[in-house]
Amino acid sequence: MKTEEESHVTAYRTYILVWVGLVILTGLTYTVAVGLQAEGWAVLVALAIAGTKSGLVLNYFMHLKSERLTIFKVIIPLVMAVFLVFILLTFSDLAFRGGAK
Amino acid sequence: MALTILRNSQEMSETKEFVFEETKDYTGAKLGMWLFILSELLLFGGMFILYSAYRYKSPADFHHASKELDVILGTINTIILLTSSLSVAVCISAIQKGQRKLSMYLLMVTMVLGLLFLVNKGFEWGTKIEHGIYPNSPVLLARTKGEILFFGLYYVMTGLHGLHVLVGVCVLFVMLILIAKDKINRMHFTPLENSGLYWHLVDIIWIFLYPLFYLIT
Amino acid sequence: MTSTGEAENIRPRINFYEERRGILSWILTLDHKRIGLLYLIFVIAFFFSGVVLGFFMRLEMIAPGGTIMGPQTYNALFTLHGIIMIFLVVIPAIVTVFGNFFLPIQIGARDVAFPRINLLSWWLFVTGAAIVTLSVFTGEGPPDTGWTFYAPYSLRTSVNVPMAVFGVFILGMSSILTGINLVTTTHRLRAPGMTWKRLPLFVWAIYSTSWVQILATPVIGITMVLIFLERFFGVGVFDPTKGGDPVLYQHMFWIYSHPATYIMILPAMGIVSDVVPVFARKKIFGYTAIALSGMAIAAVGSLVWGHHMFVSGQSDFADILFSLLTFLVAVPSAIKVFNWVATLHKGSIVIEPPLLFCLAFIFLFSIGGLTGLIQGALAPNMHLHDTYWIPGHFHYIIFGGMGFGLFAAFHYWFPKMFGRMYSRKVAKWAWLIMFIGFNIFYFSMLLLGWEGMPRRYYDYLPQFRSLHLTATYGSWILIVGLILMFGNFFRGLFRGEKAEDNPWNGVSLEWQIPSPPPTENFEQIPVIQHGPYDFKELTRNE
Numbered sequence: 001m002k003t004e005e006e007s008h009v010t011a012y013r014t015y016i017l018v019w020v021g022l023v024i025l026t027g028l029t030y031t032v033a034v035g036l037q038a039e040g041w042a043v044l045v046a047l048a049i050a051g052t053k054s055g056l057v058l059n060y061f062m063h064l065k066s067e068r069l070t071i072f073k074v075i076i077p078l079v080m081a082v083f084l085v086f087i088l089l090t091f092s093d094l095a096f097r098g099g100a101k
Numbered sequence: 102m103a104l105t106i107l108r109n110s111q112e113m114s115e116t117k118e119f120v121f122e123e124t125k126d127y128t129g130a131k132l133g134m135w136l137f138i139l140s141e142l143l144l145f146g147g148m149f150i151l152y153s154a155y156r157y158k159s160p161a162d163f164h165h166a167s168k169e170l171d172v173i174l175g176t177i178n179t180i181i182l183l184t185s186s187l188s189v190a191v192c193i194s195a196i197q198k199g200q201r202k203l204s205m206y207l208l209m210v211t212m213v214l215g216l217l218f219l220v221n222k223g224f225e226w227g228t229k230i231e232h233g234i235y236p237n238s239p240v241l242l243a244r245t246k247g248e249i250l251f252f253g254l255y256y257v258m259t260g261l262h263g264l265h266v267l268v269g270v271c272v273l274f275v276m277l278i279l280i281a282k283d284k285i286n287r288m289h290f291t292p293l294e295n296s297g298l299y300w301h302l303v304d305i306i307w308i309f310l311y312p313l314f315y316l317i318t
Numbered sequence: 319m320t321s322t323g324e325a326e327n328i329r330p331r332i333n334f335y336e337e338r339r340g341i342l343s344w345i346l347t348l349d350h351k352r353i354g355l356l357y358l359i360f361v362i363a364f365f366f367s368g369v370v371l372g373f374f375m376r377l378e379m380i381a382p383g384g385t386i387m388g389p390q391t392y393n394a395l396f397t398l399h400g401i402i403m404i405f406l407v408v409i410p411a412i413v414t415v416f417g418n419f420f421l422p423i424q425i426g427a428r429d430v431a432f433p434r435i436n437l438l439s440w441w442l443f444v445t446g447a448a449i450v451t452l453s454v455f456t457g458e459g460p461p462d463t464g465w466t467f468y469a470p471y472s473l474r475t476s477v478n479v480p481m482a483v484f485g486v487f488i489l490g491m492s493s494i495l496t497g498i499n500l501v502t503t504t505h506r507l508r509a510p511g512m513t514w515k516r517l518p519l520f521v522w523a524i525y526s527t528s529w530v531q532i533l534a535t536p537v538i539g540i541t542m543v544l545i546f547l548e549r550f551f552g553v554g555v556f557d558p559t560k561g562g563d564p565v566l567y568q569h570m571f572w573i574y575s576h577p578a579t580y581i582m583i584l585p586a587m588g589i590v591s592d593v594v595p596v597f598a599r600k601k602i603f604g605y606t607a608i609a610l611s612g613m614a615i616a617a618v619g620s621l622v623w624g625h626h627m628f629v630s631g632q633s634d635f636a637d638i639l640f641s642l643l644t645f646l647v648a649v650p651s652a653i654k655v656f657n658w659v660a661t662l663h664k665g666s667i668v669i670e671p672p673l674l675f676c677l678a679f680i681f682l683f684s685i686g687g688l689t690g691l692i693q694g695a696l697a698p699n700m701h702l703h704d705t706y707w708i709p710g711h712f713h714y715i716i717f718g719g720m721g722f723g724l725f726a727a728f729h730y731w732f733p734k735m736f737g738r739m740y741s742r743k744v745a746k747w748a749w750l751i752m753f754i755g756f757n758i759f760y761f762s763m764l765l766l767g768w769e770g771m772p773r774r775y776y777d778y779l780p781q782f783r784s785l786h787l788t789a790t791y792g793s794w795i796l797i798v799g800l801i802l803m804f805g806n807f808f809r810g811l812f813r814g815e816k817a818e819d820n821p822w823n824g825v826s827l828e829w830q831i832p833s834p835p836p837t838e839n840f841e842q843i844p845v846i847q848h849g850p851y852d853f854k855e856l857t858r859n860e
Binding site: 148154247261 | 435498505533539541544551561570
Binding site for chain 2: 004007009010011012015016018019022023026029030033034042043046047049050053054057058060061062069071072075078079082083086087090091094095
């Protein structure tokens, strides 16, 4: 059993670099939103950037990257899969209604 | 949330008394917190499903309504939360290194940023309400269905999120007290780490709320 | 001693009841066994109220037209019957009573991972239950929407919907915390040598269930909050006059409520998987298949919710997709049924009450499952939806399945929990009476639905009269059986003979400790050397 003393200590520098990345990505998503006109593309790009930012927060700020046990590696993909399934199946209804939406 | 493993005493006496000695399972406590985070993600996930459904139905209305939100304020709030995540993360590294004063200072910074976020949100909501835009208002009901839904979702989702920020600030405050009392230190900081995880969750939710409400093109 | 492979353990002289006394030591306890019993008290109390509500419903329906009540009352009765049975009995019962009591023991632990959260879960359960109960007696009266609270009616009806949905929300929080606790416990507190493949199948079942609790419950949580907000603030999310889509409400509701049916059934299946080998004196057939099929049911079962909505106005494409997925989810359930039967085959069968209830489970659950396939097909569903076929189907599954599984658990673990034995003879008679009454009652419902009798209807055409009469008579026989069964338990509790530690000769860890168990379950944490169905081990030492 791992004690708290044995757990991984992340360097301050790493955190700051991640933060810089997050700020840059925020700026990026803002610029892209203002610049891109096509509705379909824009939402996908925005979600991709948000996903990347979340990935940085999850892996570095929340230390998922340094977790070794399988269960920790599985839970975020699991919740993403569950959410995806819920939303896709709901859209199997919404997107195929036919007639007035 | 410390895991307690109970052990009985070594004594064999007439009336057997069980003496509980606490051994803490750090990984177990962390796992518990992560599972709670999963449930929170799906709580908001449910709302994101509704958002997607209605945006799909009325994209133009959503675009139109979104323009009424203050993008600058929204972006500032995003930076505020991201920075607060930085401060709480460094705070935990600091306590691991035994740098107690630094960690307390950073915890206070995090809390202040969180409160600042809420103050901004208060202003945003305030301006909207002043303009007569709030659930069930005559002004709102006179608009298109898509816009009514946009603002309904806006208030509920940012409101629920704001509630989580408030709870987070309170939890961090408790952690601050515990560090001050040396109940949290480099040997035992699981509650602080778990509080940090909760705070990052709140940040992640906003990372998605921001583009979906403020940046609809 | 088999599982520890060590010298005889010195038995402690006190059990977990004697450890500390007084009501505060119970309602503020951190002992998982006491918490399990605290849940039991409430689950039984609410089960009785649900049965009473059902009794009056059947009394009303014994003849067409008004019999003993008006239509508004009837609507309230079936709503309350549903809310109470589903949220306060069937969803929590096995997990919170037996999961709490036995999962830690079966994995060789002293308690759950988070004992204080466990206590909080119970308090949240009690609070939610109180709020739901209060909704009956306050405001303009109990909800009349059905337990499903469909929008837009639930947004407009003047009765006490907000309080009821708020109560459900609190109950959901309780369920999520229990799920978190039991998953963490299973991962972190297994005794040395207790590998995943040596876990009793009951543990696997609770583990799968707990994942569903964590992942699905939040969706109904937010949906209940939205109903609440709509009623007080007019948000518009489900209100058609504001652009909301009532079908979207149904999606959100059933995204949880279908997986909830697996929260109900998986633990009961876990009981059957544990009990059948003991009374067949034979290792379970296909351990891995049963363990993994539970996980598969949890997974695939989260993909089928639209089968509650075939006639709601959702797209044809969704109809077809959900129907296909519904057929798929029958597969892992069928795997379990085959494996249980294969376990019994050439086993050394011991006819005792726990086994009888499990055999009834297998039979009744199979009927429920097969009727589910019929209504899962689109064409029949057009005719069967919202008829009596549906409650016929789900009572076979929930009552015949989960209910009988719950009763099997009571009969199996009663001696362990209370250190006393009930009358096995009375138990067998109660079982027989219940089985007969159950089938007369609910098979009549299937027939009524097939003939076109709508559900949730207060009145009906004369052509349905005889089947309704039969159903009501069946319900009375069933209730007699229930009274006999519970009477037997209460008598056993106070005047039953002392039970041995291992009356059924089981191999899983709970049977290696005293009845009732001591406070921390084990003198010393055992080292596990074999699986929980290794009966050869037992016979070698006999």
